[in-house]
Amino acid sequence: MWRRSLENRDVQTRQLQDAVTNVEKHFGELCQIFAAYVRKTARLRDKADLLVNEINMYASTETPNLKQGLKNFADEFAKLQDYRQAEVERLEAKVVEPLKAYGAIVKMKRAETELQRATMDATRTTRHLEETIDNFEKQKIKDIKTVFSEFITIEMLFHGKALEVFTAAYQNIQKIDEEEDLEVFRNSLYPPDYSSRLDIVRANSKSPLQRSLSAAKCESGIGQVSTCRLRKDHQAEDDDEEDEDLDVTEEN
Numbered sequence: 001m002w003r004r005s006l007e008n009r010d011v012q013t014r015q016l017q018d019a020v021t022n023v024e025k026h027f028g029e030l031c032q033i034f035a036a037y038v039r040k041t042a043r044l045r046d047k048a049d050l051l052v053n054e055i056n057m058y059a060s061t062e063t064p065n066l067k068q069g070l071k072n073f074a075d076e077f078a079k080l081q082d083y084r085q086a087e088v089e090r091l092e093a094k095v096v097e098p099l100k101a102y103g104a105i106v107k108m109k110r111a112e113t114e115l116q117r118a119t120m121d122a123t124r125t126t127r128h129l130e131e132t133i134d135n136f137e138k139q140k141i142k143d144i145k146t147v148f149s150e151f152i153t154i155e156m157l158f159h160g161k162a163l164e165v166f167t168a169a170y171q172n173i174q175k176i177d178e179e180e181d182l183e184v185f186r187n188s189l190y191p192p193d194y195s196s197r198l199d200i201v202r203a204n205s206k207s208p209l210q211r212s213l214s215a216a217k218c219e220s221g222i223g224q225v226s227t228c229r230l231r232k233d234h235q236a237e238d239d240d241e242e243d244e245d246l247d248v249t250e251e252n
Contacts, residue, residue, distance in 0.1 A: 016133045017110070023140060024106040031099035034151075038091045045084045052078045063181040072172035080165045087158040094150035098143060109136055 052074045059070035112132060 013129060016129060016136065019133065019136060019140075020106050020109045023102060027099055027102040027106075031096060031102070034091070034099060035096050038088055038096060041084065041091070042088045045081050045088065048077065048081045048084070052081070063184045065175075065177045065181045065184075069172050069176035073169045076165050076169040076172065080162055083158055083161045083165070087154055090154045091151065094154065095147055098147050102143070 055070055055074040055077070059067045059074065062070065109132070
């Protein structure tokens with residue numbers, strides 16, 4: 001009877017040790033991966049902050065509508081990073097820390113198991129081990145449910161807010177008036193006194209050949225005027241001669 005109690009105690013001890021070792025291994029892996037996930041999220045937040053700064057700098061150089069649209073987008077994107085920061089802090093407190101705490105729990109359970117094995121009362125030790133195994137499994141399942149439920153809730157909260165923010169950011173980009181900004185850009189290329197300057201440039205940019213042709217046209221015009229005047233003078237002289245002939249005829 002006593003030997004059977006010892007055998008049962010040894011079996012239960014091994015079961016508890018195996019359970020503790022299994023939790024120590026996998027909870028340790030989960031803790032490391034979740035911690036890396038949180039660090040990656042924090043780095044993503046930092047990169048997003050850099051992106052917000054660059055968008056604002058670029059927007060300040062652009063036309064009015066594009067400038068306003070980009071700045072509104074940057075504001076919404078910056079707001080999202082505030083939610084991401086809250087996500088990082090919650091994941092650290094609600095997921096990583098509880099998993100990290102299992103390192104101490106595992107050490108305590110292992111020490112407790114070794115202590116019970118050293119007890120001479122095998123029957124009482126067996127009952128105590130049964131309770132220890134049962135409590136350990138119950139607490140493990142409860143903690144796993146809590147950790148993963150917190151993780152899902154935190155991520156759902158963030159992504160719900162992200163959907164709201166990205167919807168507003170998308171609308172701000174779509175509101176940019178392309179035609180109005182294009183008109184502003186075109187006007188910036190041609191200042192108010194552009195027409196007068198253009199005339200001056202055109203006048204000064206005539207080639208020597210064009211200037212010679214213009215001068216020839218001018219001289220030709222003058223020559224035509226002179227010829228016309230000579231013709232008029234000759235006609236006047238002829239008229240005078242005709243008048244003189246008429247006077248002589250009348251006298252005769």
